Amino acid sequence: MGAESAPRNKFFRRPSTLAERNFIADALRTETVGGALLLIAAVVAVVWANTGWSDAYQDLRDVRFGPAALHLDLSLSTWAADGLLAIFFFVAGIELKRELVVGDLRNPAQAILPVVAAGCGMLTPALFYFAVNTGGGSPDGWAIPTATDIAFALAVLAVIGTSLPSALRSFLLTLAVVDDLGAILIIAIFFTDSVNFLALAGAFALLAVFWLLQRRRVRGWWFYVPLALVIWALMHESGVHATVAGVAMGLLMRVVPDRGERTSPAEHVEHLVRPVSAGLAVPIFALLSAGVAISGPVLGDVFTHRPTLGVLLGLIAGKVVGIFVGTWLVARFTRAQLSDDLAWPDVFGMSMLAGIGFTVSLLISELAFTDDPVLTEQAKAAVLVGSVLSAAAATVVLRIRNNTYARLCAEENRDDDGDGIPDVYRTDADRLRRDKLA
Template sequence: MAAPTTTPRKFLGRLSLPERTFVADALRAETVGGVLLLVAAVAALLWANVLGGSYEAVRDFHIGPAALGLDLSLQHWAADGLLAIFFFVAGIELKRELVAGELRDPKAAALPVVAAICGMAAPAIVYAVVNAVGGGSMAGWAVPTATDIAFALAVLAVIGTSLPSSIRAFLLTLAVVDDLFAILIIAVFFTDNLNFAALGGAVVGLGVFWLLLRKGVRGWYVYVPLALVIWGLMYNSGVHATIAGVAMGLMLRCHHREGEEHSPGEHIEHLVRPVSAGLAVPLFALFSAGVSVSGNALHDVFSRPETLGVVLGLVVGKAIGIFGGTWLTARFTKAELNEDLAWPDVFAVAALAGIGFTVSLLIGELAFAGDATLTGEIKAAVLMGSLIAAVFSAALLKRRVRTYQALCEEEERDDDLDGIPDIYEQDNPEYHLRMAAIYERKAAEHRRKAELAGASRGEGDSPA
């Protein structure tokens, strides 16, 4: 008896229909957020370079209760407060991927996890090599490791409109894993002077949050005040306050129970994502992206080892790391690239992940907190590296757009007009019966038109 043959597993293959719908909705929301983020970043640059004095006065204006340790500048409120909302959504996304998305299957999860790890390690190595050779500071090694999903998907929406859903999902999943490791980097490497009393209070608050969720308690008036208390305690503990947002996001249930159309996590994400993408992240960009741009500043970006390391890490390290990790996974496992795609597609998306705006700016502020001048230069390097990565990846995507269009047309085709793309019904006998009926009806219409045309020609040829 012959041994059964195993079909090589395809990666970047066709998504399930529910997963594809989720990815499409997430892409639309993140795309709008990316556009707003771009507008806020441009506004910050114009404001800082035209009316620099007023920009600094507003950015450094302090507000908040000093007795609670929360007398913060507007810039810190944006970075520590509003970004907690962004990381709350990231936590929900990660939880959903773990229980219902691409990360629920360890074999399928291996690809984006390996790609994300390589995509963070390679930029850090590039930064370290540049600064080791140039004698710069190693403190900024983590700056080029992050990917800004909102900016990346905004570029994808403009240039790669016909990108297949599978590779879009790969970018989305990759960015979620990237966010997780960025959170770990912030928690491990940028936490000092721990206040264990405040940290203990935050942990207790998270325990109460989890218990209320498990008991099925509902009502924003319960969870919002509790979330604010947890955030305040986490901030005062010395751990970056955004970790509180991630922890609460991970606690939400993201799998469906019988009779549920949406899980609580999906419902809350649907409500909070517009606040994150439309308010929290753009305001962070407004108060963080305002750097002075001049000829000397641009020269310093490409001549100073710290800033050059950031630029090369984002542009070169990200592309090589993600593409290399993906290729090695395919080379040394049984996985094969989907036959509809080519390796240039993967490289284009890997280059797109070099857009590292939001979290890179945050890590830059944390890494060089004691040096305002270098912090500004690092921010300029993040902006420059992200811009170069966006232009480079856009050029690569543009070259593949015709191929993408053909793939997307095949994915979207719905000849039987039942609202479900035909590609998802090809193994369904009822689908084949419907298609046979459609083809028979079209053939009958064609025969009837031919008969009418023949009859018309016969009447024209008959004598009067």
């Protein structure tokens, strides 16, 4: 035999070194990478559902597995919506808790603007939807355009806003976190047909145990992971959407480090879980939910069918009107003030960006029209079209603002005489003295 052949290259091998694994995890913690994976998964789903292999896509979504004795014999798409998205909402819950305890929401004067903006940004799209569907159509889809996709919106902002003020990202993050809490409340209140109070009581009892373990400074994943799984299963059995368990546990995490702790438990756990959420949970959900058959008639229905038109206008118009006008009214008639680093055109562009309702809107589409699969698919198509249009419009506005800030930054750093001191800091006397010396 000849010389020993070289080992074959493995495309999906496990990273071989700790540094390599850490590099991948750190990449998944950035908004651009997470948003890119989400977009790729959505594109793959749409392409797959519109090819000759569309039946295979549907068969994959319908694959069932899980212990039937525990009422967990679920389809793959349901596991993604109820299970994997619980991880996404767990991270969102931690972000909300941090904002409430140590972030912008801690100070009522700073919190009022993004909180009111989030509230108006959920109410106004629902009103747009009801206005379109008054006297016909279906009122059941009012909640679909109320949500903002944190991952997608922040990813777009990170790509186009290299020179935008950091206060804009903070405003958007706070708004989106409050928005997610609102979406969870909507799901829990309006999309729970029947409640198993015994299972719900068990879930709340174990959530109390979760809180007590945090309060007693108990550490160790072997306590929390089994407990979290049982809480999730009980919440699912109760009839309340299982993602509520994720956000509840996130809100119970301790976000302030004790003396001697480098990081709080919430920060440590989020650091570990965020790559799973961004790199696995959300992309898989998008892959299994965004596969909508797109054709001329379907796109036509988006702009002419009342429920889908309501979703579309809610995302691309309702979000802008609600967030921008709500923020302006609060700043105009109360003591609340917009950050000195922001201008109103920045808020307008961010309001457009909030019209990206992708992940949570797709989830609510499945919950709103459970008895009408055709309308569910049409609503998903409207979510996709509305999110794309919102992202495109926001990109144009924020790109113009980004270029404006870039020019201002360049002007502030001009140093025509090369003395290491920007010209903007030179007084007229300095310039006259310099000219005499020259």
